[in-house]
Amino acid sequence: MNRSARAFWLRSPGLGELREVTLPVCGEGEVVVRALYSGVSRGTETLVFRGGVPESQHGVMRAPFQEGDFPAPVKYGYLNVGVVEEGPDALIGRTVFCLYPHQSRYVVPVSAVTVVPERVPAGRAVLAGTVETAVNALWDARPLVGDRIAVVGGGMVGCSVAALLARFPGVRLQLVDADPGRAKIAEALGVEFAAPGDALGECDLVVHASASEQGLTRALELLAPEGTVVELSWYGDRRVALPLGEAFHSRRLTVRSSQVGTVSPAARPGRGYAERMALALDLLADPALDALITGESAFEELPEVMPRLASGEIPALCHRIRYGDTA
Secondary structure (H helix, E strand, O other): OOOEEEEEEEEEOOEEEEEEEEOOOOOOOEEEEEEEEEEEEHHHHHHHHOOOOOHHHOOOOOOOOOEEOOOOOEEOOOOEEEEEEEOOOOOOOOEEEEOOOOEOEEEEEHHHEEEOOOOOOHHHHOOHHHHHHHHHHHHHHOOOOOOEEEEEOOOHHHHHHHHHHOOOOOOEEEEEOOOOOHHHHHHHHOOEEEOHHHOOOOEEEEEEOOOOHHHHHHHHHOEEEEEEEEEOOOOOOOOOOOOOOOOOOOOOOEEEEOOOOOOOOOOOOOOOHHHHHHHHHHHOOOHHHHHHEEEEEEHHHHHHHHHHHHHOOOOOOEEEEEOOOOO
16 A cells, blocks of 8 residues: 655645655555545635634534644645545445545545445535535525525535525525626526625525625525525634614514534434435536536645635635646
8 A cells, every 4th residue: 555645734824835644554444545636615724724713613613634723733624535545345446525634645434435426526526515514504494495595605605505406496596796707607507696786685595605794784684574594604703793783673584503513403303414425425416516616726736726715816616626646
């Protein structure tokens, strides 16, 4: 077995580097995975890259295979697709998804990987972690046939939610974003696009994913009486103000959070992470979701690419990282 690998580390806020790694011996019940692709989710990962995780949330924000601690040095990430090189016979040569950071090879328990269906290309499977978030959001939101729905925020999570909602029968659905460039992505997903000022009101449900105070305010404005905003945004160490005066109480509006780390027992009793991830990968058979991958770079370029993603110089939803055969 090739026990050498390289990993991307945040050395200090705003500064990343590749480090050489020696893998441990693969034990019973473990697999060695050679990475094919990983994905950078511009929202959460660039927040980490900038050092913006509040101290109170250091424990909550830990990724499953994170090394180091916030703000830095830390090895962070959670969208990795690779091929099993060593492990149980049934998995050798299979393409798998794992919530692992950006690293060329790694050793994890068998329970940490999910086999990618043959009909899902490996390059698209990097979206599994975000589509899983969307699945959990819709389990929490419980949309109904015929609902009037808006998704405010056309980032990676918002677009994933909109793509899944587009499959619901009879719904009136809009993706709302201040960036007119997101209209092309909405079109590729089969979803109507609207600027915030043009969005249709009287919504039964609004899913908010813009991570902005203005977006959350607009989400509340779009609701019909008794309507609900499901909040998916992660604000890091920023405080946001909400207009809870005016007609908030008289219209009996609701704001509720959705947390990707856990499945609500009330929403889906008996359903856990493994089922949710398997469902997310199955949903990725839809080629329309390729629209969420907006760029690609080689793994060797990641230390130079991450600052450009964090600053917005490279506009992105999911930026895919490509690993060579000898990475």
